[in-house]
Amino acid sequence: MPAEQAREIVVGTLEYVTDLRFPGMLHGAVTRSAIPHGRIVAIDTTKAAAMPGVRAVLIGADVPCNRLGPADVDGPVLADQRVRQVGEAIALVAAVDEGTARRAAEAVVVTVEPLPVVADPRTALSPEVPKLHEGGNLAGRIGFASGDVEAALAAADVVVERVVGTGAQEHVAIEPPGGVALWEAGQVTIWCGSQNPGLHRRKVARALNVEIDDVRLVAGPVGGAFGARNDDPMPVFLAVLAKAAGAPVHMRMTREEVMAAGPKRHPFHTTVRVGFTEDGDLAASDMTALADTGPYVTSGPNVLKTSAEMSVGPYRMPVARFDGRVVYTNNANAGAFRGYGVPQVAFALETAIDEAAARLGMDPVELRMRNLLRGGDRHGLYGHAVTPGLRAAETLAAAAADEWWVSRREWQRAARGPWRRGTGIAMAVKGVGLGSGRGDAARARLICDINGHVRIWAGPNHTGQAIDVAYRQIAADVLGMDPARITVTVGDSQLVPESGATAASRSMYAGGSAVAAVCERYKAALAEAGGPARLVELGRAEFEATFHLPDVADPGLIPPKRLGDHAPHLVYGCSAQVVRLEVHELTGEIRVAGVVCAVDCGRAINPGAVIGQAEGGVAQGLGFALMEEHRLDGGRPLTTSLENYLIPTARDVPEIRTLLVEGDEPTGPMGAKGMSEVVIVPTGPAVAAAVADAVGVRPARLPITPERLLEGLR
């Protein structure tokens, strides 16, 4: 079923929140830090405030509770003591038009005394480096071992060690954050894209010291998110400014502001050691990871949780250890991003396995196949039992059966001139939902009218993936109704019961389950009452249901009290990908010729949407693998716009063959589970494996730029 707004999106007529206009509306702009680290000595707003057309100029002291989260490390709404990143917000301006607002924002005079910059996460924890927060530069740490890893590695026949790195990726959602806020009778309505309307309501209520019920977020339509609209401060800026100005305020970020101040994927330095027996059985893995979260905590420690859990991949690992740290620096703030800490560690693990296959003289598919987790097996690090719905072996088999993998030697032999050819394969696994011990839940509300027309309010929100259409399909199926007679609304915090984030591959699984549950309730009541008109008459036409994501039944090695600290998953999805490409051995250019993406998605409720997610994931994965990297020099961004931060164009993305490996996830709605994140994960290591196949050198850093590739070849 196509997305409801598909046509409007494609022809460009859809009204996004930044297209909204209100009578008497003002325009907002942000004064941002020009330097990566410094002590704020003074902020002088007199000149800006005196400019004709300026209606409000706010600094940190004007925000009732100047914090974006419960702790200091969540960062201020507006920096007032210290700036810790280029682009950090210092003042907000509202004026009669956008040009005036921006000029006034520039006219705010900020006197800053520069402080030494913490630019290298590898030295961020040394005592001589300045502390970015009172508690030091360690934002989070996870250390866990399921046994004596050193002994297991010592006993292994082959041990592969890899030291790798991955870059800071930018989300590049088409729509930069923006929207409108309006105060009426002590209550604020904010039209602003969000992946987590509930969280944003709490942020606004905290900052303005108002009741949560006085904050309404209408979070869409959203022009893409990919994680960037989770920690985004824009709804808070809008609300604060509209209150101070006493008028509706409109604001939008430019692409340049997004590049400097928006979140990025956490860059990682990762070391892995993987041991095998000579027969190719996995013996142990030991991974050390260092993540750079930038100046504030945002999603750092949570990202590290999924890194830890997925550090053993979809494999039966007899013993494993993970030692991860996430540190503060003056680099770009990193936040949630599709894959959430998994692409970084999967790159380390999968390229190590690929190298092990070469060292053992084994086929990389065969080597993986003999070590794969089967549904019901225990997790290598935490020892909990995984869902029987996992179809890792079928997924790998599907990818490996594709002609692009089967004919890889013919492809290689047909290489001409300086263009070398190679093919690579890689796998990945990713948990669905926030994980055990986190109280993860989604809710849905349903109302019927006398004619049997059904309205459903459900979350998580639609941020581009047409999740609302899937909710409608599920409802139609459960109720045996024509989908045309069902209306689904998402994203409005006043109407949709709290359902958590559009994140963690949970929307279909959690939101879909809540929709199915509320429909079941309605169906039962309908049968009992004898028709919708009767339900309306009885005043029983409204229903609500909550779906609690199941925790692991047996937490394995995790102390039950610490379940939420590790948040292991019961349900996982996986993906296996094949990449075939050409490498120019003199210029280092890489041309990807094709990608096979097999994805274990449970039941594909809307196959068109699943394929869309798979293709988008691969395209974004190719960007991460080959060209996308937000670069800084001493905390100052070098990649400042889409002219110098490159993402793949339609020409760079080859044919993608998506293979849906359908199955039945027993805990999911109609057997479905989440799949939109895992599809970005294998692309990087599969590209690296293909490059190694083509030129014999295994890349150690993503993105594999032509420069890095040629340096490796020399």
Add this chain to the structure above:
Amino acid sequence: MPTTGFTYLRPLTVADLIRDLAEPGAFALAGGTDLVPLRAAGAITPAVLVDVKHVAELRGVETEGDAIRIGAATTLADLGERDGRSLDAILDGAKIVGAAQTRERATLGGNLCRSSPAGDTLCGLLVLDAVAELQSLDGIRHVPVRDFFTGPSRNVKKPSEALVSIRVPVREGGSAYRRFTYRRSMDLAVVGVAAWLSIEDGVCVNAAIAIGAVAPTPRLVPAAAETLVGTTCDDEAIAHACEHVVAASSPIDDVRGTRDHRLRVLRPLTRDTLLLALTRALGSSPP
């Protein structure tokens, strides 16, 4: 964010065009694909925008005696559809600028006047010995493109001068332009090379090579061309030419690419470009 207004003028004749351009703060506006982003970034603040696209003399491609005359406001999309063998190196560049939408608006004159070291038609204009026709209230002057550039984004054209046409002599031989980029479209040249070769009885009798994005301006490398004259453009001769090209370049490190990488790419790119020009000169269809 532009904060000042401007006057928009749309002359229909060259006489009006040069009168309008004589106004203080006047800028010619062709496709606007450079001018609009530059203005948005605050790099220029035009007081008057003089739209050049509606002056008939500035549009179209015609043969005039022993030269081809290209109106300065001819779009790259229009050029790209033409099949003028003697313009190959220019057309190769015109066809890869930006994306289809960019090329519908972008003009050849705009590319020349912008004078970016990475401009994709500029190396082709150099090797094909193009001549720019500039007009102002002071009169007409004809400036060979090889004397046009004075530095990055700088040239000899005065603000009051309109670029009216670009003349390319019709000559024997084959030409080509190739660039290296990090992605396959919508990217600016990290290195660009154009070549023109005239071959008689299998021997090179005349040649030109130009390089882009590796020096402050696009520039000819006469020493490289000379090594080819009198040879059959065999591997050895081409290797020699490549050495001269590398010697003549002075690339920098910037966010778009490192000096080292530009130097590494220059050699194979020069070679590929020469081979394509040679194939074209020999009259066979390109590979």
